[in-house]
Amino acid sequence: MLRFFQSYFPYQYASLLGLLLLIRLPLLLHPFPLLIPELNWMIVGEQMSQGNLLYRDIWDSVSPLSAMVYWGIDSVFGRSPLVLHGAATLVSVFQIVYFNYLTNNRDIYPDRTFWPGLIYMLFMHLSFDCLTLSPVLMSTSFLLLAFGTLIRQMDRRGATDEVFEVGFYIGIAALFYLPSALFILWSIVSLLFYTGSTFRQYSLSVFGFLFPFAATVLFYYLFDGLNDFNRNLLASVFRVRQYSLSDFQSLLASLLIPLGLGVLGFLSLFSRAGRYVNFQQRIQQIMAIWFVVAVLTIALMPFLAPMAFLSFVPPMAYFAYYYFENIRKVWLAEMSFSIAFVLILLLFYQGALGIIPGAELGRLSSLQVRSSPLPADIRDQHVLIIGEDLSAYRQNHLATPYLNWDLAKYDLKNLDNYEAVINVFDHFRLDPPDYIIDRENVVEKLFQRAPALAARYEKTAVADVYKRKN
Known part of the structure; x- marks a missing residue:
């Protein structure tokens, strides 16, 4: 598979997206367990469709832009897990294509191939819960846009006023998933050490980050919901812990291979550092900082599940590329990727469909919606x-x-x-x-x-x- 995607031709995008659909289509056509967070998001969208204001009339900690997406989906389709999964696939397509485009057109790697998109696509299947339209998934799209703008600045002699966009994208990402606000630290550190930014440009980046928040605060002030906004969103990020997940084995199993390949790829850089130009070395350092900041977001996660770790996918995919690239024997790289591919998808399908009878690994039972305590004839109440x-x-x-x-x-x-x-x-x-x-x-x-x-x-x-x- 690595050999097939090694060539860099536009038609490979069709092959990559075809592989994505081939992986997901069985689950899109076959019903699999509804998760409590999905039900929560659909309820938020339904309540907003009825004219209720988030935080004031709906006490929930979902971030405002994510809630607006669920509102839009409910207004058109009603409660539909299938639409959430279909929309998530479209967002995934954007991220895969953009990541592959960015790494090749900005010469982030020494060679141009479709490996970055292939690895990114594989790592987006940490678990079957990654198939839904989660706030983390939507937020990561804007973090990738911030990354694209940031490396565009690095490719120039000095930073420009486009650093406003970096902060703005991170601000939007935070309004989809509040813990993503920590990535402003990633932005500031990257601008400080890897670009020729001035104090004015740092200020522009921070202003770009704060601008979406200021607009949101103004909205809730005008609609008499500022105190509710502060309590139910801003303050809740330090206190709200929903859906206690006791299945840490499934979480660790989901992260083991992508994280392991990412770490091995990072370590392989030390043996071949002379091969990479200065620009590529700076990108490596920026991605390492991304990973560190992503680790910090764990403390702010409202619940622990594989879907909450999708912001780890860009740095894990980025460094995993180096692991396969630095394997000198082609057959060994192909075999290593094939084993990783099979194991990741085996856990993915096991979680959704329970293909191994009696095995609970990957099932995320504590996140699944259980049978209702109300009699079956009580509906629409x-x-x-x-x-x-x-x-x-x-x-x-x-x-x-x-x-x-x-x-x-x-x-x-x-x-x-x-x-x-x-x-x-x-x-x-x-x-x-x-x-x-x-x-x-x-x-x-x-x-x-x-x-x-x-x-x-x-x-x-x-x-x-x-x-x-x-």
Whole structure:
């Protein structure tokens, strides 16, 4: 396969994208487990389609531009995991083509081949959850655009005012996935050490980064949602930890081969450093900084899953190229890539389809939507789930703004506070749930604090489930 993609001809783009579709088509046509984050994003899009304002009327920590994409998808297609997967494939196509174009047209590597795009495409299949339209996936597209602008500056004698674009792209990336804001550090360090930037140009880059945030803050200020924006997005990045993932074996297995090949490629550079020109050596250092900053984002991730590590793909793919390039024997490089290709896709299909009976590796069971605690005949009702398990929303709709449990705790776990009780009562009055699923044992205390609500609900035969009286 490496030999086939070694030639640099335009028709190879068709071969590369054909291989991508060949890998993904079986999963696009075959239903596979719906994930809790996917359901969460679809609920956000649905609520925004009904005129609710994110953060003020929908308490969730998804970043605003990602929410707008889910809003647009819901407005046209409704709840559709298939559309999320199809849109994710289009975003993946852009990243693969752009990464391959960038590495070749900017002479980032000594030779021009389609290996960068091939390796990037393979590493985008860390796990089956990478097939969905996640905020990290969308954010990484803009980080790649920032990288392209940055190396364009490095290829000149001195930096220009286009450094504004670098900061602007990172700002947009952060509004898709807030932890990506840390990449402004990557930008500043790269401009400081590898370009002839002046203080004015550093300021332009930082201003470009802050400009999208300033526009977003102004929007929420005008719509009386600035405090909600600060609490549910900016402050939540340090506190919100959703969907506890206990399947660390699957996470490590997903990252093992791409990370291992990236590290081996990085180490191989020390034995052949004299082969690369100064520009290429600077790119190597910039990509190493990218990887370090990506590691820092782990502390800010709302949950741990392979899809959250897609921002690692560009540096891993970049350095893995050197591993295969520096293998002197062609047959050995071909065999190494073939083994990596088979193992990565085996884990990918195992996670989605369970092709190995009884094996849980790669299944991400803790992220899958479970069976609803409500009877199967309860559909299209307005439901409030107090807790992390969102499964009852699969066939029903959210009532009240309390979607994210970590954020809902501000009110529902603070019922000794009079203001919190008033807030809950007002939300129930404006959007009363038909059913309440109480996984955190707060309803009894809520009913004690607000007897008017207690009079409207009754227990059902299902444990921890309350139904609104007719």
